Amino acid sequence: MACRQSNWKEKVVDLLYWRDIKKTGVVFGASLFLLLSLTVFSIVSVTAYIGLALLSVSISFRIYKGILQAIQKSEEGHPFQSYLESNVAVSEELVQKYCNVTLSHINCTIKELRRLFLVEDLVDSLKFAVLMWVFTYIGALFNGLTLLILALISLFSVPVIYERHQTQIDHYIGLINKSVKDTSAMIVSKIPGLKRKPE
Secondary structure (H helix, E strand, C coil), rough: CHHHHHHHHHHHHHCCCCCCCHHHHHHHHHHHHHHHHHHHCCCHHHHHHHHHHHHHHHHHHHHHHHHHHHCCCCCCCCCCHHHHCCCCCCCCCHHEEEEEHHHHHHHHHHHHHHHHHCCCCCHHHHHHHHHHHHHHHHHHCCCCCHHHHHHHHHHHHHHHHHHHHHHHHHHHHHHHHHHHHHHHHHHHHCCCCCCCCCC
């Protein structure tokens, strides 16, 4: 099971780092096309069009193979027989595993939100308030679908850019982190009541 999980992770990493350009291009292109389609049509229309396109291809292929078998007088049978006989059921263990993982993430998120909204640590709650304030501006500029499109493009471009320019990016990220920590420490030291409790 662990071997299968690591194999799956390797495939995702290979996909995001464009190791196989054709495979990554197909996944990225199809995902981007789907999201762009959703900006023009409703999700019901997009789902119906995808279903119709897939049915058109499979029906056309089935008819083509049937005609070919009739002309050649062969007994090959149904062209999709191997797929029809394959097991496509989702195992109970897999569902249980992902339900448990999802539940632990949900519980962790609820605890963190409770901590932030009930102001257990004033500094963290203020940082969260600033983040929410920034999100109000992001929400005014972009809708959720646009953010998904930007996230998809970033997902397929940022890892490759980082891999090629890792040294320079790490250097600038270090400078930004240092600047943010220094500014945060200065603000905390100047405002009474904002000093963190010693851990």
